[in-house]
Amino acid sequence: MNATGFPVAAELPQGTRIVHVVRQFLPNRGGLEDVVSNLCKAQLRLGLRPSVVTLNRLFVEPDRLLPAREVIDGIPVTRIPFRGSSRYPLAPSVFAHLRDADIVHVHAIDFFFDALALGRLVHGKKLVATTHGGFFHSGDYASLKELWFRSVTRLSARAYRGLAACSAADAVRFQAIAGERVMLIENGVDIAKFAGAASPVPRRRLVSIGRFSKNKRPDRLIATMQDLASRDPDWHLDLVGVASDWTGPALRAAIAKAGMERHVSLHLGLGDDEVRRLLGQASLFVSASEFEGFGLVLIEALSAGLVPVVQPNAAFSGLASELPAVRLADFSRPEAAADAITAAFEALRVAGGLDPDVARQISHYSWDDVARRYLALYTR
Structure with missing residues (x-):
């Protein structure tokens, strides 16, 4: 056991296949995309086999169709079609791309989080998720969001073996519906990417x-x-x-x-x-x-x-x-x-x-x- 109280990493076999499911990925740029990309690259270094399933169009360029399959920085990427809103894009074909997974890791609380929970008896995969702030990024529709969280999200969360809360605030919020299955894992940062880049002299x-x-x-x-x-x-x-x-x-x-x-x-x-x-x-x-x-x-x-x-x-x-x-x-x-x-x-x-x-x-x-x-x- 390690300091977190969970089994040490060595118990996970080399070559374990982790399928990350996320609504947007590279070439789009943003916090969510960077987190998934950097986590996959770190997992490759640890001897795991991560891959990504994501949507085939960027929300900022909805008319641009991206390649169905691509390898980016050593990460196999599969892109699938969707319809509906960027807030809750519907992409049921995700189920066809989980067959080789040992663990399915869902990022954010959206259609994928709910659909993979609902279909767990069909796909039979072990599910974990990272919260990424849930869907509370603004105060819009606050009452409706809270109602959805306390009902639909609570029900979906039952299908997940573990939830990684990427902030202390997320940990408190999600412990209310998932209890001890929530583990605080703050996001990593590529601290070498811009290391020492600031102006050497103070500037306004x-x-x-x-x-x-x-x-x-x-x-x-x-x-x-x-x-x-x-x-x-x-x-x-x-x-x-x-x-x-x-x-x-x-x-x-x-x-x-x-x-x-x-x-x-x-x-x-x-x-x-x-x-x-x-x-x-x-x-x-x-x-x-x-x-x-x-x-x-x-x-x-x-x-x-x-x-x-x-x-x-x-x-x-x-x-x-x-x-x-x-x-x-x-x-x-x-x-x-x-x-x-x-x-x-x-x-x-x-x-x-x-x-x-x-x-x-x-x-x-x-x-x-x-x-x-x-x-x-x-x-x-």
């Missing part, structure tokens, strides 16, 4: 990275920039991500309406090398997100040497309690957020850089460590 330049979904509130970042730019014209924000609820044209229109074209730059669909180049010009990371399943991008920002100033949602607040470098600010009040950003910059300027102890503090988020915690869950 901010970067925000993430999918432009409704809950991320890029509009509040733009409003905060109005206040900052009125104080000092050197302030600049790079908004980096992929279109979602906020499209590229909508964001550009919001930037123009605020008169922030000189102070806010929009970057869509950048690769890691291009993102690293932008980080080299910045000193602070900002996020006005009202909800995060974990806060992966905040850890990436710290690994780069950026000081995070972020909205106090549950995930970010939890990380701030563990990581003193994280600063919280209420971006619903642009002036207060601008005050917090200014204070963070001045502290960074006086210190000459981020506390070098941060690297040690975030080291336990490495994917190899997280993959071993998943092995403990699997070997239950």
Whole structure:
């Protein structure tokens, strides 16, 4: 047994076939896609045989049909058709792609989570799932979501041998319907990807990275920039991500309406090398997100040497309690957020850089460590 109270990873045979089922995967870019990709790569290094079953169209490019089969970074990927909403895409052909699985690992709480639970007597596979924040990413339809969670999700969860909660908030929520089958496994982070990328000298330049979904509130970042730019014209924000609820044209229109074209730059669909180049010009990371399943991008920002100033949602607040470098600010009040950003910059300027102890503090988020915690869950 290990420190978690579960059997050690060595009890899981080499070559065990793990089929990850997730609604969106590469080439789409986002937190969910990065988590599944990095977990699969870590599992390959541990001698397992992970593969992915996902949908054959990206929600941001619904008319583009992706290859039915592909190998990405050594990970076999199978893509299947779907119909219906991106919130709950219906893809019943998933059952045809589970035959070789020893364990089926479902990511997020959606059609796949419910359908594979309902069909467990048909496919007969051992099921585990990762919560990824459930479907509580915004306050929309809160009463309906809670009713669904307490009824349909509770019933579906009975079919799962284990649930990995990727944040402390998720653990509390899902323990209410699944009890001891819930295990806290915070997401891993590729802390080498942007390591040390931040500007070597403090600069009044901010970067925000993430999918432009409704809950991320890029509009509040733009409003905060109005206040900052009125104080000092050197302030600049790079908004980096992929279109979602906020499209590229909508964001550009919001930037123009605020008169922030000189102070806010929009970057869509950048690769890691291009993102690293932008980080080299910045000193602070900002996020006005009202909800995060974990806060992966905040850890990436710290690994780069950026000081995070972020909205106090549950995930970010939890990380701030563990990581003193994280600063919280209420971006619903642009002036207060601008005050917090200014204070963070001045502290960074006086210190000459981020506390070098941060690297040690975030080291336990490495994917190899997280993959071993998943092995403990699997070997239950």
